[in-house]
Amino acid sequence: xxxxxxxxxxxxxxxxxxxxxxxxxxxxxxxxxxxxxxxxxxxxxxxxxxxxxxxxxxxxxxxxxxxxxxxxxxxxxxxxxxxxxxxxxxxxxxxxxxxxxxxxxxxxxxxxxxxxxxxxxxxxxxxxxxxxxxxxxxxxxxxxxxxxxxxxxxxxxxxxxxxxxxxxxxxxxxxxxxxxxxxxxxxxxxxxxxxxxxxxx
Amino acid sequence: xxxxxxxxxxxxxxxxxxxxxxxxxxxxxxxxxxxxxxxxxxxxxxxxxxxxxxxxxxxxxxxxxxxxxxxxxxxxxxxxxxxxxxxxxxxxxxxxxxxxxxxxxxxxxxxxxxxxxxxxxxxxxxxxxxxxxxxxxxxxxxxxx
Numbered sequence: 153x154x155x156x157x158x159x160x161x162x163x164x165x166x167x168x169x170x171x172x173x174x175x176x177x178x179x180x181x182x183x184x185x186x187x188x189x190x191x192x193x194x195x196x197x198x199x200x201x202x203x204x205x206x207x208x209x210x211x212x213x214x215x216x217x218x219x220x221x222x223x224x225x226x227x228x229x230x231x232x233x234x235x236x237x238x239x240x241x242x243x244x245x246x247x248x249x250x251x252x253x254x255x256x257x258x259x260x261x262x263x264x265x266x267x268x269x270x271x272x273x274x275x276x277x278x279x280x281x282x283x284x285x286x287x288x289x290x291x292x293x294x295x296x297x298x299x300x301x302x303x304x305x306x307x308x309x310x311x312x313x314x315x316x317x318x319x320x321x322x323x324x325x326x327x328x329x330x331x332x333x334x335x336x337x338x339x340x341x342x343x344x345x346x347x348x349x350x351x352x353x
Numbered sequence: 354x355x356x357x358x359x360x361x362x363x364x365x366x367x368x369x370x371x372x373x374x375x376x377x378x379x380x381x382x383x384x385x386x387x388x389x390x391x392x393x394x395x396x397x398x399x400x401x402x403x404x405x406x407x408x409x410x411x412x413x414x415x416x417x418x419x420x421x422x423x424x425x426x427x428x429x430x431x432x433x434x435x436x437x438x439x440x441x442x443x444x445x446x447x448x449x450x451x452x453x454x455x456x457x458x459x460x461x462x463x464x465x466x467x468x469x470x471x472x473x474x475x476x477x478x479x480x481x482x483x484x485x486x487x488x489x490x491x492x493x494x495x496x497x498x
Contacts, residue, residue, distance in 0.1 A: 221388040221453045222419045223427045225379055229488055265382035269460055270487060297426060306413070312455075316428035337427065337448055 178350055179323075179331040183293075186328035190290050192251065192280035195264035202249070202280060202290065203328045209247045210351050211324040212344070214336055215296050215317070217254035218266040223319055225270075227336030231321060232272060234344055242352060248277045251290055253298040253317060255281045294322055294330070325351050370397035371476040374442075376469070376483045381454065381461045388417075389452035389469060389483060392444045395437040397475070404434040405472035408483075412456030419448050429453075447488070461485045 189201040203211075212231050216224035231248050238246060250267075252258035258266075263279035282290070291298070298317040306312055321339050323332040332347055334340070374392040381387025389408065395401055406414050415431045422428040427448075435450060437443045445451050452469075454461075461467070465485040472478055 218382075219386050219455075220429070221379070221381070221386040221417070221455075222429060222447055222451055225387070226447055226488075232487075262382075262385070265460075266385060269380050269382040269462060271463075297424075301428065302430060314429045316422045316426055318425050319427040320425060335425065 179347070181331055181333070183330040184328065185293060185324060185330055188289070190282065190286040192282040192286060193260045195260050195267060195274065195279040197260040200278070200280070202251070203324065205278065206247050206249060206324065207328065208326050210242075210245055210326055210348055211247045211249055212348075213249045213251070213294070213322040213324055214320065215251045215253045215291065215294065215298070217252055217298070217315055217317070218258050218262055219254065220315065220317075223317075223337045227319065227321060227339070228266075228270065228272075230336065230339040230341060232270065233341050234339075234348075235276065237341060237345055238348065242348060244276075245352060246276065246348060248272075249280065250277070251280045251282070251287070253287060253291060253296065254315060255283065255287050294320070294333075296320060323347055323351070371395055371401055371437075371473055371479060373471065373479060373481045376481045378454065378461065378467070378483050378485050379447075380463050380465075380485050380487055381457050383457050383460050385457055386453060386455045387457065387461060387485075388447065389454055390445045390447065391481065391483075392442055393435075393437050394442045395439060398439050399475060400436055400438045401476055402434045402436050402474040403471060404474060406452045407470040407472075408452075408454050408467060410458045410461065410467055411454035412458060415453045415455070416450070417453040418450050463487060 185203045189204055192200055192202055194200050214227050216227060252263060258281050260281050263281055267277060267279050296318040298315050300313045300315055303313040319336045321334045321336045322330055325331050334344055372394040374394055376391035378389040379387045408414050416435060417429055418432050419427060419429050435443060463485055467483050469481050469483050470478055
C-alpha cells in the first residue's frame, strides 16, 4: 500500500515539474513578422524589403525621428552600446535596424547623416525611410505610436513640430519573429545582450 | 582666444553665485537637432531663473522638458524657464530637462567645443564652454555595469 502511495507521489511530482517547465517561456512574445513585406529606402536610397533584409539574423529594431534631441539619440546610443558589448562570436550575427516614423523630414540622406555623426557602421546598421503607408504598416506591426505636437511655422515658413512617441527597442529572432520589447532610452543593456545570447543558443 | 574666453567668464559671473557644472552636448548633424546638458548650482540665498540660452552653431535654441506620456510613450515640450531654488542644484540631463539646439549650422562631432551663453534673471549672463560627446562617460559606465 505504501509502495503504491510513493509511486503516486513520484508521478504527481513528475507531472507538476513537467507542467511547470512547459509553462515557462523565455520569450512569451512570438509574432511572425514575415507574413508581409514593406518597402523602404535605406540610407543610400536603395529600395529594400523589410523584414526580408534581416533574414536569418538576430535583429534589434527601433523607430525614431532625427529631430528628437533626447529620447531617440538615447535609444540609438543604447543599441550602439549593445553592439559594442556583444561577445566577438556574436558581433557578425546581429543586425540593427532603425526606421523613421517621421519620413517626410527623415529622408535617406538625413538618416545617413544622423548615423554617420554617431560613427555607426552600415556593415550592421541600416536606416530606413518609407512612404506613409509602409511606415504606418510597420508601426502597426510593432505597436508603435507617434503623434506630432507643438506644430508651428518659423519666420521662414518652415513647419516645425515635436513628436510624442513610443520609446522602444524590439528583438527579432533569426526566423523573423518578434520576441521581446524593451524600453529604448533606458534599456537594460545586459538584459538585451543576455536575450540575444539566448536566441543564438 | 582661450584667454579672452577666461576673462569673459570671470567678468560675466564675478559673484559665483551661480555655478555651471559638467556642461556637455550630444553630437548632432548639420540641419538636425541635439541636446545640451549641465548642472546649475545656485549658491546664493535667493532663487534664480534660467530663461534663455544662446549657442551660435544652432539656428534655434529652446529650453525643453522630456516627459513620460504614459503607455511607453515619451514626449518633449518647450518650457519658458527653469527656477533654481536657493542653495540647490538643478540638473539638465538626458530624459529630463535639456536645452534643445535646433537647425544646427554645422556638424557637431565628438570632441567639438562650442560656447554657450546662459541668461539668468539675477546672475545675468554666464558663458560656458561645452564639449560634444555621445553620452556622458558616467552614464556609459552605468550602462556597462
